[in-house]
Amino acid sequence: MDGATGNMIHSTVPPRQINRATIHATVIEFWYVLEGAGEIWRRDETEERVTALVPGVSVDIPVGTAFQYRNVGDTPFKFICISMPPWPGDHEASHLIGAWEPFHLTRDAGEVRFGSCFTV
DSSP states (O other), X not given: OXXXXXXXXXXXXXXXXXXXXXXXSSOEEEEEEEEXXXXXXXXXXXXXXXXXXXXXXXEEEOTTOEEEEEEOSSSOXXXXXXXXXXXXXXXXXXXXXXXXXXXXXXXXXXXXXXXXXXXX
């Protein structure tokens, strides 16, 4: 859903996937966990923390906060993500070294070293 002041996506992260650590230049995000089990690492100027992501939990990712997330379960991890202002494009996100090494599991070849969010 795209609106004048923000947009919203439904994100699905496959089992055991770890996404690349990211920092946004102008966008704040709000997440609401629907199902599955995950963790999010966040680092700003004052603290670094890991938060458990289970159904019913919501988190914010302020502008300039480094973050990385992962599915820690054996089922898909699903959440709603709201971005404000609207997502301006790929130039918004920069990648950096995070808390975990990013990877996802392919269906036929085992482990592949790469991180990417899958949205549906």
